[in-house]
Amino acid sequence: MSEGGGRNTIGILGGGQLGRMLALAAHDLGLHTRCFDESADAVAGHVTQLHIDSFDHPARLDAFLDGLTAVTYEFENVPVALAQRISERIPCFPPPAALDAAQDRVTEKTLFRSLGIPTAGFAPVDTLAQLKAAVAAQGLPAVLKTRRLGYDGKGQYVLRDESDTAKAWGALGATDSSAPGGVGAEGAAPARAANLILEQFVPFTRELSIIAVRSEAGEVRTWPLIENTHSQGILRTSIAPAPNAPAAITEQATGAVRAVMNHLNYVGVLAIEFFQLGDTLVANEMAPRVHNSGHWTIDGSITSQFENHIRAVAGLPLGDCSMRDAAPSASSAMLNIIGRMPPRERLLAAARGRAKLHDYGKEPRPGRKLAHISVNAPSLRDLNIAIGELRAILG
Amino acid sequence: MSEGGGRNTIGILGGGQLGRMLALAAHDLGLHTRCFDESADAVAGHVTQLHIDSFDHPARLDAFLDGLTAVTYEFENVPVALAQRISERIPCFPPPAALDAAQDRVTEKTLFRSLGIPTAGFAPVDTLAQLKAAVAAQGLPAVLKTRRLGYDGKGQYVLRDESDTAKAWGALGATDSSAPGGVGAEGAAPARAANLILEQFVPFTRELSIIAVRSEAGEVRTWPLIENTHSQGILRTSIAPAPNAPAAITEQATGAVRAVMNHLNYVGVLAIEFFQLGDTLVANEMAPRVHNSGHWTIDGSITSQFENHIRAVAGLPLGDCSMRDAAPSASSAMLNIIGRMPPRERLLAAARGRAKLHDYGKEPRPGRKLAHISVNAPSLRDLNIAIGELRAILG
Numbered sequence: 043m044s045e046g047g048g049r050n051t052i053g054i055l056g057g058g059q060l061g062r063m064l065a066l067a068a069h070d071l072g073l074h075t076r077c078f079d080e081s082a083d084a085v086a087g088h089v090t091q092l093h094i095d096s097f098d099h100p101a102r103l104d105a106f107l108d109g110l111t112a113v114t115y116e117f118e119n120v121p122v123a124l125a126q127r128i129s130e131r132i133p134c135f136p137p138p139a140a141l142d143a144a145q146d147r148v149t150e151k152t153l154f155r156s157l158g159i160p161t162a163g164f165a166p167v168d169t170l171a172q173l174k175a176a177v178a179a180q181g182l183p184a185v186l187k188t189r190r191l192g193y194d195g196k197g198q199y200v201l202r203d204e205s206d207t208a209k210a211w212g213a214l215g216a217t218d219s220s221a222p223g224g225v226g227a228e229g230a231a232p233a234r235a236a237n238l239i240l241e242q243f244v245p246f247t248r249e250l251s252i253i254a255v256r257s258e259a260g261e262v263r264t265w266p267l268i269e270n271t272h273s274q275g276i277l278r279t280s281i282a283p284a285p286n287a288p289a290a291i292t293e294q295a296t297g298a299v300r301a302v303m304n305h306l307n308y309v310g311v312l313a314i315e316f317f318q319l320g321d322t323l324v325a326n327e328m329a330p331r332v333h334n335s336g337h338w339t340i341d342g343s344i345t346s347q348f349e350n351h352i353r354a355v356a357g358l359p360l361g362d363c364s365m366r367d368a369a370p371s372a373s374s375a376m377l378n379i380i381g382r383m384p385p386r387e388r389l390l391a392a393a394r395g396r397a398k399l400h401d402y403g404k405e406p407r408p409g410r411k412l413a414h415i416s417v418n419a420p421s422l423r424d425l426n427i428a429i430g431e432l433r434a435i436l437g
Numbered sequence: 438m439s440e441g442g443g444r445n446t447i448g449i450l451g452g453g454q455l456g457r458m459l460a461l462a463a464h465d466l467g468l469h470t471r472c473f474d475e476s477a478d479a480v481a482g483h484v485t486q487l488h489i490d491s492f493d494h495p496a497r498l499d500a501f502l503d504g505l506t507a508v509t510y511e512f513e514n515v516p517v518a519l520a521q522r523i524s525e526r527i528p529c530f531p532p533p534a535a536l537d538a539a540q541d542r543v544t545e546k547t548l549f550r551s552l553g554i555p556t557a558g559f560a561p562v563d564t565l566a567q568l569k570a571a572v573a574a575q576g577l578p579a580v581l582k583t584r585r586l587g588y589d590g591k592g593q594y595v596l597r598d599e600s601d602t603a604k605a606w607g608a609l610g611a612t613d614s615s616a617p618g619g620v621g622a623e624g625a626a627p628a629r630a631a632n633l634i635l636e637q638f639v640p641f642t643r644e645l646s647i648i649a650v651r652s653e654a655g656e657v658r659t660w661p662l663i664e665n666t667h668s669q670g671i672l673r674t675s676i677a678p679a680p681n682a683p684a685a686i687t688e689q690a691t692g693a694v695r696a697v698m699n700h701l702n703y704v705g706v707l708a709i710e711f712f713q714l715g716d717t718l719v720a721n722e723m724a725p726r727v728h729n730s731g732h733w734t735i736d737g738s739i740t741s742q743f744e745n746h747i748r749a750v751a752g753l754p755l756g757d758c759s760m761r762d763a764a765p766s767a768s769s770a771m772l773n774i775i776g777r778m779p780p781r782e783r784l785l786a787a788a789r790g791r792a793k794l795h796d797y798g799k800e801p802r803p804g805r806k807l808a809h810i811s812v813n814a815p816s817l818r819d820l821n822i823a824i825g826e827l828r829a830i831l832g
Binding site: 066069070071074088089090136196245263269344345353358359360361362366367368369372383386387390393394396398399400401402413418 | 464465466467482483485626658714739740748753754755756757761762763764767778781782785786789790791793794795796797798808813814
């Protein structure tokens with residue numbers, strides 16, 4: 043297995059379903075993987091070596107790193123300092139600078155704007171006074187969000203009229219836990235900056251994402267544009283190529299991801315989420331990792347996001363990102379299975395046995411992503427029939 | 438993972454590349470696997486639990502069986518008695534009767550003929566006198582083979598004229614190692630029956646195979662007919678659908694595999710290899726397991742042979758066996774990588790990054806199957822260009 047040189051043993055920080063699918067892709071390329079996770083239940087452990095320890099003991103990370111020839115990660119909240127420490131010893135991709143840019147909504151949107159990528163209006167908010175000023179300047183509706191560590195709709199509050207200002211501040215601005223009611227004194231900075239962002243509400247027609255991969259040599263390959271449907275802040279369905287997307291929209295998305303990747307000297311897979319407003323895209327956020335809206339690529343495209351991420355990190359040539367079915371109308375869909383597994387028998391019999399199940403091997407828990415199922419069809423009409431059948435089973 | 442009932446933990450006898458690919462397919466279905474192998478280097482151990490022990494201690498097999506809900510195997514030389522013992526405790530598929538039929542070339546051809554499936558002329562040969570009589574009755578050329586345990590062209594001797602008779606007997610008939618030169622006395626039975634078969638040589642135009650899967654309920658699904666090219670007795674290339682195959686040929690193959698499966702009350706994947714002579718097929722042999730000529734199904738068909746074998750063994754609904762690309766001219770090819778791994782970089786860059794590598798993680802050794810690479814194309818012409826490019830890299 044050591045022939046061909048290159049990076050043969052890849053460490054993955056995080057051993058959830060993304061780490062698991064990265065490890066599965068690496069197996070076929072003849073590469074070894076080792077996942078690092080704080081939980082012994084991490085599901086990547088079913089398919090590869092699992093190293094269990096805490097991220098709080100950086101010195102102990104050395105045992106994990108021993109023998110690795112490259113390191114990557116499955117989640118964007120890896121501490122930047124940790125990624126930097128690793129990258130001094132071993133190639134670590136995507137680069138720590140990408141983590142830094144993606145972990146803070148203000149830094150992220152500032153980067154987008156500096157590259158000419160439109161975003162919603164936004165303002166950093168550390169105090170109630172700043173919140174009021176931002177509301178006055180931007181108008182409502184708007185969304186107050188934590189700058190860091192928000193995911194799946196958590197850490198967000200929608201302001202519809204002025205009376206929501208205090209409520210939003212109460213929900214998210216309460217960083218000084220000793221203050222009664224958790225609301226910081228108006229005008230005075232709290233003990234710790236609230237570290238929020240107020241974003242103008244975007245009256246979007248739909249949500250789209252673009253996923254691309256970049257090699258160390260600077261080659262960029264992009265999968266078809268994806269349409270995403272969320273519910274309760276969690277992704278439910280992705281369809282690719284995004285139906286009825288004008289060429290101008292696809293070009294905007296492709297240009298944006300390419301600009302961000304080149305700017306960061308990026309290596310690996312990057313996802314950017316957009317809101318579509320008519321013929322314009324507004325960038326919402328980016329993820330410096332394989333992304334839930336790209337899970338359809340396992341079955342729908344020639345090279346999956348997992349395989350191409352591993353190829354890029356290992357210094358191997360990138361694979362083709364086209365649809366597997368060469369027909370111009372061929373489409374692919376992915377549905378998340380959340381909280382409860384429906385009977386496997388029904389899923390596997392659906393769509394005349396054409397649906398592809400990817401069960402992550404997790405214990406069911408409300409709101410937990412347990413699996414995804416994808417289906418491909420030669421036309422959007424056929425795809426929608428299959429989606430309807432699968433949705434009926436998912437309930 | 439325990440929801441939906443059924444058989445959730447599957448034992449696989451053998452942990453080579455077939456066991457490995459079965460385990461990889463099972464992961465996505467949310468099933469657990471455990472492979473049994475005599476070697477600690479068995480490559481399924483990279484991707485699933487590996488139980489190392491010897492088949493010579495059936496009592497110790499109990500530790501392997503503990504907690505399993507079904508058992509299958511990756512090689513057809515599993516002792517029939519062992520499979521029968523297992524099937525008294527745990528569902529064991531394919532059924533032991535299929536092993537029994539496939540392990541002996543005389544039994545196998547007798548079964549084919551009893552079901553109306555044409556075979557080459559054949560005669561069991563235990564003595565030199567029987568060999569001479571068979572040569573006289575059938576004519577030459579013919580092939581003398583061991584009835585059991587032959588694979589990849591081993592245990593075969595081609596007789597072109599009468600003078601080859603003694604040589605062939607010397608090569609394969611020498612079962613009594615105390616006899617000088619190893620040749621049994623003419624007319625007298627040797628100490629142990631030689632257990633050979635003389636098969637009429639078939640002047641075939643090409644080799645084809647059909648692969649099908651059958652569920653416990655008796656549903657049969659068949660992949661497209663496959664064209665195979667061997668060299669030095671080892672499969673080199675498979676192409677599906679077999680180019681320019683008349684409908685009558687495909688129907689013969691499909692009818693044959695269905696007849697054998699129904700006769701054996703078969704569960705799982707079965708492969709039958711044929712010789713084509715003009716518009717007729719002659720069955721050569723069958724394999725009661727996933728088959729090298731079906732490796733293209735991982736990337737070329739909607740459900741791979743590995744996934745459908747696991748589905749059948751686990752009692753789950755069968756998946757669609759159609760090509761992934763719905764275009765009528767879509768084709769798929771698989772090339773074995775034997776003995777030496779070419780540079781991974783060249784393989785992955787070939788065919789504009791469209792080729793799919795499946796590296797088994799083995800140490801290179803002459804004649805050893807180390808990996809396969811497959812490629813799909815919208816037409817046979819495009820496929821042949823990609824095959825040419827890959828062959829140039831394989832050397």
